[in-house]
Amino acid sequence: MPAATVGKPIQCIAAIAYDAKKSLSVEEITVEPPKAHEVRIKIEYTAVCHTDAYTLSGSDPEGLFPCILGHEGAGVVESVGDDVTTVKPGDHVIALYTAECGKCKFCTSGKTNLCSAVRATQGKGVMPDGTTRFHNARGEDIYHFMGCSTFSEYTVVADVSVVAIDSKAPLDAACLLGCGVTTGYGAAVKTANVQKGDTVAVFGCGTVGLSVIQGAKSRGASRIIAIDINDKKNQYCSEFGATDFINPKEDLAKDQTIVEKLIEMTDGGLDFTFDCTGNTSIMRDALEACHKGWGQSIIIGVAAAGEEISTRPFQLVTGRVWKGSAFGGIKGRSEMGGLIKNYQSGALKVEEFITHRRPFKEINQAFEDLHNGDCLRTVLNFDNHK
Ligand SMILES: NC(=O)C1=CN([C@@H]2O[C@H](COP(=O)(O)OP(=O)(O)OC[C@H]3O[C@@H](n4cnc5c(N)ncnc54)[C@H](OP(=O)(O)O)[C@@H]3O)[C@@H](O)[C@H]2O)C=CC1
Ligand SMILES: N[C@@H](CCC(=O)N[C@@H](CSC=O)C(=O)NCC(=O)O)C(=O)O
Numbered sequence: 001m002p003a004a005t006v007g008k009p010i011q012c013i014a015a016i017a018y019d020a021k022k023s024l025s026v027e028e029i030t031v032e033p034p035k036a037h038e039v040r041i042k043i044e045y046t047a048v049c050h051t052d053a054y055t056l057s058g059s060d061p062e063g064l065f066p067c068i069l070g071h072e073g074a075g076v077v078e079s080v081g082d083d084v085t086t087v088k089p090g091d092h093v094i095a096l097y098t099a100e101c102g103k104c105k106f107c108t109s110g111k112t113n114l115c116s117a118v119r120a121t122q123g124k125g126v127m128p129d130g131t132t133r134f135h136n137a138r139g140e141d142i143y144h145f146m147g148c149s150t151f152s153e154y155t156v157v158a159d160v161s162v163v164a165i166d167s168k169a170p171l172d173a174a175c176l177l178g179c180g181v182t183t184g185y186g187a188a189v190k191t192a193n194v195q196k197g198d199t200v201a202v203f204g205c206g207t208v209g210l211s212v213i214q215g216a217k218s219r220g221a222s223r224i225i226a227i228d229i230n231d232k233k234n235q236y237c238s239e240f241g242a243t244d245f246i247n248p249k250e251d252l253a254k255d256q257t258i259v260e261k262l263i264e265m266t267d268g269g270l271d272f273t274f275d276c277t278g279n280t281s282i283m284r285d286a287l288e289a290c291h292k293g294w295g296q297s298i299i300i301g302v303a304a305a306g307e308e309i310s311t312r313p314f315q316l317v318t319g320r321v322w323k324g325s326a327f328g329g330i331k332g333r334s335e336m337g338g339l340i341k342n343y344q345s346g347a348l349k350v351e352e353f354i355t356h357r358r359p360f361k362e363i364n365q366a367f368e369d370l371h372n373g374d375c376l377r378t379v380l381n382f383d384n385h386k
């Protein structure tokens with residue numbers, strides 16, 4: 001039987017970012033019904049990714065306020081708009097900030113997971129028809145974020161921005177496949193395509209960096225060097241498969257740079273390095289620690305508006321390669337099922353990233369957790385929001 005809410009606005013709890021650098025306001029909002037090619041989801045669990053904090057910091061050139069942040073979320077489809085054929089009410093789903101329409105120039109290229117179907121309106125904080133489905137109690141429009149807005153008990157997304165998953169997969173873990181775990185794992189196994197015996201260095205060992213580590217380990221990398229300025233990450237790094245841990249604040253000899261140390265440790269540099277910090281000077285280090293002739297450096301971290309990367313062009317002339325990776329190069333609708341299976345078989349660690357749990361009303365503390373070296377992900381649940 002269809003839910004009594006079908007076709008009607010829903011009042012529910014959400015966290016509104018009214019302005020950059022301000023705490024989120026947890027309040028009741030109205031979520032309009034989905035229009036054609038749209039899906040309304042009851043979010044069960046959502047986690048806070050570093051990128052939510054980045055946009056809230058005011059450094060994101062696409063940051064719009066007031067908005068509902070959040071892009072690591074999983075839940076159950078409440079209703080669908082006209083012409084939606086790929087999911088149905090009751091399906092367990094993950095929201096996707098990297099859509100997959102299967103038809104656009106990007107999707108059909110076979111060269112990228114980026115999709116152009118909804119990206120332009122997504123960046124403007126609206127649905128593909130140019131309007132928003134969220135209003136606060138004063139009737140003001142609230143912008144969407146990254147096509148997901150999972151910091152709301154109900155959200156509306158484009159049908160190309162959602163994937164149904166096995167209903168037996170726990171949604172609290174599945175939400176982490178909406179960004180951090182998929183991004184790091186995919187960057188290692190798809191974007192870089194790490195091979196058995198390769199040497200790898202990972203700068204920044206939060207959820208994304210640790211997921212790169214587990215991806216590299218799954219491929220049989222011979223050496224995985226984890227680099228983080230926080231010693232609390234050391235234990236996590238070895239649990240996820242790192243062979244070495246370096247804290248550049250403590251472990252370098254006098255006048256030694258991290259690049260010199262890595263080149264010395266690996267007889268000339270690494271096959272693959274990954275930036276998972278968003279710091280542009282670390283991105284340079286990561287490139288320059290690559291082996292001459294073939295080393296590849298993958299940029300995953302998101303840097304603030306106005307930041308630029310630089311290096312001597314000689315670094316590239318002599319064969320090092322700079323690449324980037326969004327959502328790990330993973331096509332969300334066609335490849336998520338495989339990741340869920342890997343998680344269910346125990347081949348992909350996902351639950352291990354849930355270091356903190358909170359009721360949704362504690363979302364501002366979840367942002368603070370991110371700055372605590374012990375925290376990988378705080379998963380928020382909507383059951384206890386009252
Ligand atoms: N391209 C994509 O598709 C995606 C990109 N991202 C981006 O990836 C990055 C990582 O995200 P996430 O794992 O959630 O973030 P976290 O904040 O959890 O992890 C980042 C880690 O890097 C450490 N770090 C910070 N500065 C340095 C430094 N100079 N040297 C070494 N380590 C450092 C941090 O330490 P400390 O905690 O002490 O600061 C932290 O452990 C972010 O920039 C995020 O925006 C995220 C998801 C998708
Ligand atoms: N609006 C931001 C975009 C930052 C960015 O690069 N986002 C990543 C995902 S980060 C997830 O946690 C991404 O997928 N980029 C590709 C895209 O199409 O946005 C900015 O301009 O800085």
Ligand SMILES: [Zn+2]
Pocket residue numbers: 049050051052071072179180
């Ligand atoms: Zn993210």
Ligand SMILES: [Zn+2]
Pocket residue numbers: 099100101102103104105106107108114115116117
């Ligand atoms: Zn497409």
